[in-house]
Amino acid sequence: MSQNKVAGPEIEQLIKLLAKLPGLGPRSARRAALHLIKKKDQLLVPLAEAMGVAVDRIGVCSTCGTVDTSDPCAICADPRRDQATLVVVEDVADLWALERAAAINARYHVLGGTLSPLDGIGPDDLNITGLVERCRVEAISEVILAINATVEGQTTAHYITDQLTGLDVSITRLAHGVPVGGELDYLDEGTLAQALKARTRF
């Protein structure tokens, strides 16, 4: 008897697929599968339905690259959004994070990653051409680069800035500084240096 085969093939298949979710390993996938089977009516049935709906109806917005049930997505189609500002993010998860913060009422552009020559990810693998095209065609006045403050992210930000040269858009980026609620003691020197440099009047 192998290490993993203890239940029937249907249950093993469920465990195997659940284990591919981020955050779940083989052990927690077993727990999750058992939980689903035990809570058949309360959880397994509705989750199977929700996944069926997702399979049938969720796709990628051809304008901004986020995922939604409509194309263009609800955000791109929303006339109350500031049409002149685009927030550029690496990933849909970042878009969701900004929407949760509810700090800006603009539209987005999802790159789908960052430039990473080591991983073989070049400009053609990202949705950068689409961004330049939108800046050309739509009346965009500001592009906010809400890209992660990693080496790859900053390389990507510089590349995008180059690509947008000559277009009449102002390019901004998120401020660096101390996270709200953050303790100085736990912050790296780079963040502290940036926070000091960009200090504001109290």
Add this chain to the structure above:
Amino acid sequence: MSQNKVAGPEIEQLIKLLAKLPGLGPRSARRAALHLIKKKDQLLVPLAEAMGVAVDRIGVCSTCGTVDTSDPCAICADPRRDQATLVVVEDVADLWALERAAAINARYHVLGGTLSPLDGIGPDDLNITGLVERCRVEAISEVILAINATVEGQTTAHYITDQLTGLDVSITRLAHGVPVGGELDYLDEGTLAQALKARTRF
């Protein structure tokens, strides 16, 4: 805009249900949902199918209480299993753990929990009557209590022993001792005391 509603209702429903899985919180459920949507063909479609199969075909074995696609389950129906020995476990997860260890080729009896007066769980909430009935009707010679070494588990073990009094079955329990690969320094005094008491010749 609320804290959690950033995507459409279909995606939110998927996130909400995923967050109910053990091991996933609201944040990891969002990551999992996004991962599923991005890997639609490789993961979302097969997982939705596997859940559909689970909904349609997986149920509880009316003999031992485990989950399987057949009733009686594959283990109860397996003639190569030792028919005279029953391993009593709290939960299906424990049954799976013992099957992974492949240390015994007997059949099981799943209690579905432990006695816990504080949580309102009494003998009638567990599958104890079923166990007594099996010991009476089937030719059972040994009942191995593979119940967790917690206070509730041990209370349950004592209760079961009382219920089986008068029946011609020998009742055993798992040995206590040092886990294989375990370091003495990290073990509690109770385990060390039991391991010393039950020491064997080298």
